[in-house]
Amino acid sequence: MxxxxxxxxxxxxxxxxxxxxxxxxxxxxxxxxxxxxxxxxxxxxxxxxxxxxxxxxxxxxxxxxxxxxxxxxxxxxxxxxxxxxxxxxxxxxxxxxxxxxxxxxxxxxxxxxxxxxxxxxxxxxxxxxxxxxxxxxxxxxxxxxxxxxxxxxxxxxxxxxxxxxxxxxxSNCTKDYDAVLNRYFTPFLSDLCSDCRKRLVKNPKRVLDCKVKTCKKIAAKAPSMLDYLxxxxxxxxxxxxxxxxxxxxxxxxxxxxxxxxxxxxxxxxxxxxxxxxxxxxxxxxxxxxxxxxxxxxxxxxxxxxxxxxxxxxxxxxxEKLSFGGEQIPSIYLVALGNKARVYSLKLLMELRRNGISVDIDFDKISMNSQMKAANRSKADFALILGAEELTTQSIICKDLKNGEQEKINLKEVVNYLRIR
Ligand SMILES: [Zn+2]
Ligand SMILES: [Zn+2]
Incomplete structure (x- = not known):
């Protein structure tokens, strides 16, 4: 693609x-x-x-x-x-x-x-x-x-x-040192790279920093700045x-x-x-x-x-160090049927208003495909809301780690999740 x-x-x-x-x-x-x-x-x-x-x-x-x-x-x-x-x-x-x-x-x-x-x-x-x-x-x-x-x-x-x-x-130390470097590098002038030949005139210290192999080799034996401080x-x-x-x-x-x-x-x-x-x-x-x-x-x-x-x-x-892990939502919401789907927007907003991170996939319709998405999201819990739950004002909370599930009162869902 x-x-x-x-x-x-x-x-x-x-x-x-x-x-x-x-x-x-x-x-x-x-x-x-x-x-x-x-x-x-x-x-x-x-x-x-x-x-x-x-x-x-x-x-x-x-x-x-x-x-x-x-x-x-x-x-x-x-x-x-x-x-x-x-x-x-x-x-x-x-x-x-x-x-x-x-x-x-x-x-x-x-x-x-x-x-x-x-x-x-x-x-x-x-x-x-x-x-x-x-x-x-x-x-x-x-x-x-x-x-x-x-x-x-x-x-x-x-x-x-x-x-x-x-x-x-x-600049006080450098004056002497630049002259020393100039004297040191001049006999090697034809072996230095073209950049270093220019550097030798303007800023000889930078020859010491050159990444070109031949320059590096010549620079290795150059007098040390530390002797001229x-x-x-x-x-x-x-x-x-x-x-x-x-x-x-x-x-x-x-x-x-x-x-x-x-x-x-x-x-x-x-x-x-x-x-x-x-x-x-x-x-x-x-x-x-x-x-x-x-x-x-x-x-x-x-x-x-x-x-x-x-x-x-x-x-x-x-070094195989941790970056603290990828971002994952706490909750994945599974909404079955049109009524639940409409209600889900209200519920999502309520959870998010209370600082609970929650995701949903509006494109997926069946229980199966939504549960698959929930598992892939690595969320801790799935909340499952169907027509039956809506009529009894309840919702199923499924622990995605161990598969255990519990039916809870829809009004209590925020408190329930906070405790979990
Ligand atoms: Zn100085
Ligand atoms: Zn160079």
Whole structure:
């Protein structure tokens, strides 16, 4: 029965047989953000494209190749958001949230868009959850943000992950380090991929992040950023580590984490699945003290993280974790004959008004087909209403688990079900 139209390439439908998994993760995320008193911020799906060009950087892959950029009817240049941090910081500045109490701890949920080559676990519309704390450069804030991500994964039951942390320093440390990297990579110039040759000029740190095999091999022996941190950044990084130890959060240091985006500084971290292969980052985050200024605000330090739903679901499926079960109604109503069918609408409404979930299949007529539907629905009870029951103002309640049934007064049905 496949129709003429298909979902756009690189996108997918979240079908009713899968959506409970998304709801489960959303709920768990909301629960953990509540524990930390983070509050939700919802920004538009599209923004002025300049926001991403100025923050993510015009020479980044995201802006250069992957952004869904378009003009509206008045010729405004807009973009479907490729990531969540820049819009949140834009809103933070615009609404003066720094002046409002308890407005610096934010979380968001929603779709992001990148025109990427579709492959397993990578989509053009993908769903992210994320947290931003815009207020402070204190390493205690970094540690708390990391602990939120950690607790989220733990609460989902995920066991197979590793926290990797790094410090990528500040612009003061980076100056020296960029020169060191340049000296290191230049002899290998002809072996680097074409992207990395450009990166070496504009942002040599990003060569460390390249996924191309030959680049990876060359980068493996590159000098470590950690040897070039200035005193301030060094102390910041050790404090983050001390705090994580204090909170019993295991971690390893991975000097190769640089984060693809230009506005990151100091702390960078990833939660990585150790058994998933190439696409193995569950959550990526870090500090972005320079972002607010780049978006025309005043200097405002921030730290946050984001992760994708798709990979999280994949991980949970790999570990055979529960998503809390599919949605099932408590009651299935079986109405036999026209009079019962008419009365069923009244009864359905009464049950639903009282907070009892109930389903019915109006297309099925016979007892047999309706009972089959009731069993397939996995409801706890079937209520069976026929002409005979109507005349005696009664209804049959059948326990679908053990098959036992009982005749009850139609007026008492809500009370009866509440007790059951
Ligand atoms: Zn520094
Ligand atoms: Zn490369």
């Amino acid at each position: 496949a129709g003429k139209y298909k979902v756009p390439r690189g996108t997918f439908d979240i079908l009713p047989t899968e959506s409970y998994k998304w709801q489960f993760i959303t709920e768990k995320f909301r629960q953990v953000t509540k524990l930390f008193n983070y509050r939700e911020i919802v920004t538009p799906i599209f923004e002025s494209s300049e926001i991403f060009e100025r923050s993510v950087g015009e020479d980044s892959d995201i802006v250069e190749k992957e952004m869904y950029k378009f003009e509206d009817k008045k010729g405004r240049s807009l973009a479907l958001r490729p990531e969540g941090t820049a819009p949140v910081v834009r809103s933070f500045i615009e609404n003066g949230l720094n002046l409002q109490p308890n407005a610096s701890k934010l979380y968001y949920l929603g779709p992001m868009f990148r025109y990427d080559r579709p492959q397993k676990g990578r989509y053009r519309q993908f769903y992210q959850y994320g947290v931003e704390n815009i207020s402070s450069n204190d390493p205690f804030v970094d540690s708390e943000v990391i602990s939120l991500a950690y607790l989220f994964l733990k609460n989902l039951g995920i066991a197979d992950f590793e926290l990797q942390i790094n410090s990528i320093g500040c 200035d005193k301030n950044c060094n102390e910041h990084f050790s404090q983050v580590q001390d705090n994580l130890k204090l909170m019993d959060i295991p971690f390893v240091i991975n000097p190769k984490i640089v984060r693809g985006l230009d506005y990151y500084s100091q702390t960078a971290f990833e939660f990585v699945v150790t058994s998933l292969g190439a696409q193995n980052t569950l959550i990526g985050g870090g500090r972005y003290d320079g972002l607010s200024e780049q978006l025309g605000g005043k200097q405002m330090p921030g730290v946050g993280f984001a992760g994708g739903f798709e990979r999280l679901i994949q991980s949970m499926e790999n």
